[in-house]
Each structure stands twice: as structure tokens, then as C-alpha cells.
Amino acid sequence: MELERKRGISVSSTVLQFDYQGYQINLLDTPGHKDFSEDTYRVLTAVDAVVMVLDAxxxxxxxxQKLFEVCRQRGVPIFTFINKCDRPSKGPVELLEKSKRYSISSRSR
Known part of the structure; x- marks a missing residue:
């Protein structure tokens, strides 16, 4: 999409399905940008777990923060992944500590 290339963001959801150790895994990649969050909220109503990718x-x-809160309210387990650690940023440990202040630690269940 032209908009995705121009702004450097995803604006639509993508689905990937594969088998893993006898389980069928459906991986749904949703837009992370706030202007296109409706898809993300819709997907959160039908998932068993979430991989939340944080930009370091x-x-x-x-x-x-809003997405983590929606997951917590629905009891959806969250796996946190910190991306772009090679760029100038706060360290991953500092980012995880900050996530605890927002009560979005993966152990908050």
C-alpha cells in the first residue's frame, strides 16, 4: 500500500497460519499505529494470547498502554518482545522496568 510505504507503518491486518507440534497456530499481525487501531481491538476479542512488540x-x-489494558481486562496472556534494540534507545531492561510502572508486566496476571 502506498500509505504504508509513505508513513512506514502497517494499516491493515495480516494473517499467517501454520502447524506446530500438533497445534494450529494463527498469527495475526495488526496495525500498531493509533490511527488504525480498530483492527487491533477487533482481533483482541478472539485471541488466546498476544505477542506485544515494543519499539525500544x-x-x-x-x-x-491501552492495548495492554484491554488484554488484561480480557484475561489474555501477553508475551512481550522488545524490538529495534540496535537503535539509540533506552536499554531493554530499563524498558521492562518502565512497563512495570504502567502495570503491564507480563507477570501482572
């Missing part, structure tokens, strides 16, 4: 350079954005 940007830190924990307001939209990310």
Missing part, C-alpha cells in the same frame, strides 16, 4: 527507540506509547 519509542518506548511505551499511549496506544500500547
Amino acid at each position: 527507540a519509542k518506548g511505551i506509547e499511549a496506544q500500547t
Whole structure:
């Protein structure tokens, strides 16, 4: 999409399905940008778990906090992945500590 290339963001969801050790895994990649969050909220109503990808350079954005809260309210387990650690940023440990202040630690269940 032209908009995705121009702004450097995803604006639509993508689905990948594969088998792993007798389980069928459906991986849904949703837009992380706040302007296109409806898909993300819709997907969160039908998932068993979430992989939340944090941008180390940007830190924990307001939209990310909202998504973690929705997951927590629905009892959806969260696996946190910190991306872009090779860029100038706060260290991954510092970012995880900050996530605890927002009560979005993966152990908060």
C-alpha cells in the first residue's frame, strides 16, 4: 500500500497460519499505529494470547498502554518482545522496568 510505504507503518491486518507440534497456530499481525487501531481491538476479542512488540527507540506509547489494558481486562496472556534494540534507545531492561510502572508486566496476571 502506498500509505504504508509513505508513513512506514502497517494499516491493515495480516494473517499467517501454520502447524506446530500438533497445534494450529494463527498469527495475526495488526496495525500498531493509533490511527488504525480498530483492527487491533477487533482481533483482541478472539485471541488466546498476544505477542506485544515494543519499539525500544519509542518506548511505551499511549496506544500500547491501552492495548495492554484491554488484554488484561480480557484475561489474555501477553508475551512481550522488545524490538529495534540496535537503535539509540533506552536499554531493554530499563524498558521492562518502565512497563512495570504502567502495570503491564507480563507477570501482572
